[in-house]
Amino acid sequence: MKQFSVSIAGGGSTFTPGIVMMLLDNADRFPLRKLTLYDNDGDRQGILGDALAIMMKEQAPNVEFVHTTDPEVAFTDIDFCMAHIRVGKYEMREVDEKLPLKHGVFGQETCGPGGIAYGMRSITGMLEIIDYMEKYSPDAWMLNYSNPAAIVAEACRVLRPDSKVLNICDMPVGTLRRMSQIIGKEPKDLEVSYFGLNHFGWWTSVKDKEGHEYIDDIREYVSENGYLTQVEVDTQHTDPSWQDTHKKAKDIYEIDPRFLPNTYLKYYFYPDYVYDSMNPEYTRANEVMAGREKRVFDQAKEITKRGTADGIGFEIDAHASFIVDLARAIAFNTHERMLLIVENNGAITNFPDDAMVEVPCIVGVDGPEAIVQGKIPNFEQALMFQQVTVEKLVVEAYVEGSYQKLWQALTLSKTVPSAKVAKDLLDDLIEANKGYWPELK
Incomplete structure (x- = not known):
């Protein structure tokens, strides 16, 4: 079986060790010949890199392992770049979450003003990594799961339309694991239909390989318990704040009980609750x-x-095994069915073709092919159109250096109560993000 060279961009991330362990655990399915960590913060990455070098020598001595801050070293002779960068690190995430609270608006890393601020920071970092990959390994694929994925995906569509970048999110995977626990099935045995944007969508079907539909069983459970389960099925989403999020799905579900909601919809449907709940x-x-x-x-x-x-x-x-599934689908043309963030192009028939939507796709050697989800109801369509317009305005503001368009994006966001609050917020965000955002005029 072919062996692969992989670079992990964001090597100093707290998720990197788990990703490395996951790759080793899947070595029979996706063999490695080389693994490289890349980060522009050598001191932070070095702590993890030195420890992982010891671990790799003990557990996978045949795999060449490097951690570096040199883009040429990191991106030369690679087959895949797995990107999970955080521009500004957790210090700026803290700003994203706390600054909006001063204006009576909740703060969150991917939704609302915090997500917009993070998106504006992330675009530059993502473009830089894409350009490094294309310069040193033009045939490589980037598997991006950096947040905020919706804004990053739109920026890639606009600014790097021909680049081999696939945008994917772990949240639907995590929720599917909870669904599988609810009905006593393995996640790999289930096939879903889903429509929406990243962190903004709905499941319409959850079937097993034999075609048995479980969505009614899951809906009945969620109507009483949300996505809280008796047995925890992942380690990432078990902190108290996440437990509250899983529980709140019960209230999100009540708004339209035809579908199973993404948990992040709580930020758009109950922003007052989120704000009141924050310390x-x-x-x-x-x-x-x-x-x-x-x-x-x-x-x-x-x-x-x-x-x-x-x-x-x-x-x-193990929660991140979807990354290996995606890499294998491309490398071995497996035609894996996965939820990806792709250009709509008719997948949702009553939604703009140039919107970056999250839908099931069949993935092979040439990338993803979206599965048509058909026409969606007016309620969801209107919500999605509002949110996707926010994301497009953010990218336009970045490209054009437009204060006006970023003000419009914040004003249009369902999480911000007025244009005045949006403007006051924007002025504070500009000050807090000096050195990260392009200059706005």
């Missing part, structure tokens, strides 16, 4: 920094101190 002194960013961030870096330092990963090893991020 301005301790947001999700603080929760992550005190939890996963500390745990992962402490483990890495301990491995380096001991000179062995034996008995300390990182957790396997």
Whole structure:
């Protein structure tokens, strides 16, 4: 079987060790010959890279392992770039979450003003990595799961339309794992139909391979419990804030019980609830920094101190196996069915062709082919059109350096109550993001 060279962009991320462990756990399905970590913060990446070098030598000595800040080293002779960058790191995520609270608006890393701010920062970083990949390995594919995926995907559509970039999100995968636990099935045994935007969509069908439909069973469960399950099915979404999110799906479901909702819809349907629930002194960013961030870096330092990963090893991020599925689909032309963020082009028949939508796709050697989901109801169509217009305005503001268009984007967002609040927010966001955003006029 062919062996592959993979570069992980965002090598200093707390998710990187779990991704590396996941890749090793799937070595029989997706063999590696080389694995490279790339980050522009060498000090941060070095802590994880040094520990992972020890672990790789013990567990996968035949795989060449490198961690570097040199783009030429990182992107030369690769087959895939797996990108999960965070421009501004958790310090700026904390700003994204706390600054809007001063204006009576919730803060969140992908939704509302926080997501818009993060999106404006992320575009530059994503374009830089795409350009490095195309310069040093023009035949490589980028598998991007960096947030905010909707804005990043729209920016790629506009600014790098011919690049081999696939945008994917782990949230539908995580929710499907919860659905599978509800009905006592394995996620791999289920096939879904879904329509929407990233972090903004609905399931219309959940079937097993024999064609049995389970959506009514899941709807009955969600109507009483949300997506809370008795047994936790992933390690990423178990913190208190996530447990509240899974529970809130019950209220989101009531708005249109025909479909099963994405949990992120709580930010658009219940922004007042989210705002009232937030602690301005301790947001999700603080929760992550005190939890996963500390745990992962402490483990890495301990491995380096001991000179062995034996008995300390990182957790396997089985939740992220969808990344291997996507890479395999391209490498081996498996025609895997997966939810991806792609240009609509008729997949949702009553929605603009140039919208970046999240729908099931068949993935092979030439990339994804969207499966037509047909016509969607007026309620969801209107909500999606409002949100996709926000995302398009953000990208236009970035490209044109337009203060006006970013003000319009914030004003149009369902999470912001008025144009005045949007303007006041924008002025504060510009100040907070100096050095990250293009200059707006």
